[in-house]
Amino acid sequence: MKREEKWVMRDIFEAVELNRYGYYQLRNMNSTEDREETFENTYFQDYSGYTYSKSYTQEELDYLTRKFEEKEYVIRECLQKTGVLERGGVQLQPA
DSSP, rough: OOOOOTTOOOOOTEEEETTTTSOOEEOOOOOOOHHHHHIIIHHHOOOOSOOOOOSSHHHHHHHHHHHHHHHHHHHHHHHHHHHHHHHTTTOOOOO
């Protein structure tokens, strides 16, 4: 295959290096202060994922409450079947 004149060959691995543990890492890493600032001021402020939120809607709270109640029910059933609750091996808060 003929290489066109406008194509430029370059080292795509220029920014990484093999460390002493056998893993690749960036050659020029951000400083600890830069990383902390990025996470504190940007990442956590702009993050809108499912696992973290500063406040939840009532619908989200109701869903989470149902999921927790469901898990509690399953745990109580399993503990009753094994007899752990009767032997006093586990202290659960009243439902």
